[in-house]
Amino acid sequence: MADRHQEHGWIRLGTEIVHEGPHLTVHRDRVVQPHGVEGTYDHVEIADGARIVMVDGRRRVAFVEDACYPLGTRLLHVPGGGIGKGEDPLDAARRECEEETGWCPRDLRHLTAFHPLPSRTPAVVHLYLATGLFRGAVRRDPTEAGMTLRWVPFEAAVDAVRSGEISEAASVIGVLLAERALTP
The missing domain is CATH 3.90.79.10 (Nucleoside Triphosphate Pyrophosphohydrolase)
Structure with missing residues (x-):
């Protein structure tokens, strides 16, 4: 799954929406970090x-x-x-x-x-x-x-x-x- 993260050493294996509301969406991604460790990364999508x-x-x-x-x-x-x-x-x-x-x-x-x-x-x-x-x-x-x-x-x-x-x-x-x- 190629995305902007890969060029900086991160690999996103999958994503799920943990919460979706009128002003923000919380994502939990399964990732491989630049140093090779697999884990999760929570991040928030909000408007600029x-x-x-x-x-x-x-x-x-x-x-x-x-x-x-x-x-x-x-x-x-x-x-x-x-x-x-x-x-x-x-x-x-x-x-x-x-x-x-x-x-x-x-x-x-x-x-x-x-x-x-x-x-x-x-x-x-x-x-x-x-x-x-x-x-x-x-x-x-x-x-x-x-x-x-x-x-x-x-x-x-x-x-x-x-x-x-x-x-x-x-x-x-x-x-x-x-x-x-x-x-x-």
Whole structure:
């Protein structure tokens, strides 16, 4: 069964779906590892994501805060979400800006793409810097009902990242890359 894993020394002997839900699928593969040992490898299939560092004309960053079930707390992070099948990451970023914050970007600049958990999922997160913001309409889905919008002065956002107050991966990477992009 030839696949992308073989060229890196892995051989997949078979796969089973352990769980399939609306947002993720858990696979358990029977594999031969690069050093020749046979075993299993669990991995998760999730949609790629688009996350956005939105900076307004007053040099404030838009953060959303919502309940993060796995952490058991509310979490402050940059807006974003999953990219639909066949959807362009740039279009997803525009959609997510408006849905979660009620603001639309005139300008979107791709900052980077990264793998959030490469040992567990091949998903990629695309990070954007959004400027030239204008009013749109908030259209959160039911799972985002308790989400709130908070504008944070840019330097305070950078300080919150550096102190660990803001710890969500896309927010940390995005704010630090936006700092570099916006520094003359």
